[in-house]
Amino acid sequence: MYSGPSIYCFVVIITVFQPLRFLLPWKEGATDRKRMASEEESAVKEPLDLIRLSLDERIYVKLRSDRELRGKLHAYDQHLNMILGDVEEIVTTVEIDDETYEEIVRATRRMVPFLFVRGDGVILVSPPLRTA
Amino acid sequence: MVIFFFPFPPFRLFFSYFKDLVGREVTVELKNDLAIRGTLHSVDQYLNIKLENTRVVDQDKHPHMLSVRNCFIRGSVVRYVQLPPDGVDIELLHDATRREARGG
Numbered sequence: 330m331y332s333g334p335s336i337y338c339f340v341v342i343i344t345v346f347q348p349l350r351f352l353l354p355w356k357e358g359a360t361d362r363k364r365m366a367s368e369e370e371s372a373v374k375e376p377l378d379l380i381r382l383s384l385d386e387r388i389y390v391k392l393r394s395d396r397e398l399r400g401k402l403h404a405y406d407q408h409l410n411m412i413l414g415d416v417e418e419i420v421t422t423v424e425i426d427d428e429t430y431e432e433i434v435r436a437t438r439r440m441v442p443f444l445f446v447r448g449d450g451v452i453l454v455s456p457p458l459r460t461a
Numbered sequence: 462m463v464i465f466f467f468p469f470p471p472f473r474l475f476f477s478y479f480k481d482l483v484g485r486e487v488t489v490e491l492k493n494d495l496a497i498r499g500t501l502h503s504v505d506q507y508l509n510i511k512l513e514n515t516r517v518v519d520q521d522k523h524p525h526m527l528s529v530r531n532c533f534i535r536g537s538v539v540r541y542v543q544l545p546p547d548g549v550d551i552e553l554l555h556d557a558t559r560r561e562a563r564g565g
Contacts, residue, residue: 384555392540394492403551404558406474410508412544412554445475445542447508450492 380405380454388413391452395421398446399457409448416441474561479504481549488518488543489534495523497532508536 373379383402390398390411400416420437479501488498489510496519499512513531517523526532 381559384558404474404478404554406558406561410475412475412478414546414551441541441543442546443544443548445544447536447539447541449537450540 377405377407380409383454383456387457389455389457390446391455392446392450393452394450396450397421398444400444406448409451409454411446411448411451411454413444413446414442416444418444473506474557475508476504476506477557478549478554479508479510482544485545485548487512487545489539490541490543491534491538492540493538495525497526497534499532502531505536508539510534510536510539510542 373382380402384405386402387399388402390400390413392398397419398413398416399419400413402411403414404412418439418441420439422435422437424433424435425431426433483501483503485501486498487501488496489512490496495517497512497515498518499515502511502513504510511531511533515526515530515532517526520527
């Protein structure tokens, strides 16, 4: 009779390699399926795919509290947590002069070499606006 | 330098990244504008952060934590984390992000 451990091996091998079946072109049309699968990977199906196209490119990020970032996108996830490199942060504040009651718009700039941004503060992501 | 990143349950990309950054100096900027510099001690799946040897960046503006040396920061109050530029291989980050984005 088969000993205990060898049955175990069978079960483990079957369950572990089950997902790899698609790699084996046993049936006709399997290579076509593989090609379609790799094409789908680069297809833009949902908004996050659009961001994927900007990986390793400079982007513009609008954040809450009137903040903006311009930097190179290195990583992101579905929460829009991001890692940006060579980032310029622009904070816009509006001050009201006590006497003249005029609004003073002030933009404070800051450079950070490598920054993790938490996704819950992100409003939008876009290729950089050509203003500079 | 760093070998990591096979977050098989998906959506663990930044958790893995921060786990590899443990021991490095980072500056955490909170949503209330408080900036804390310290050594990353640990992180969890919610990206809660434990920092050691902490000092507040702008001591005069935020005198609350002059005597605090270790702290636990809830992940949801973090706005930024300023990271060491030589923290991790950027190509590795890109590859892991492509994998992650596809799966999610």
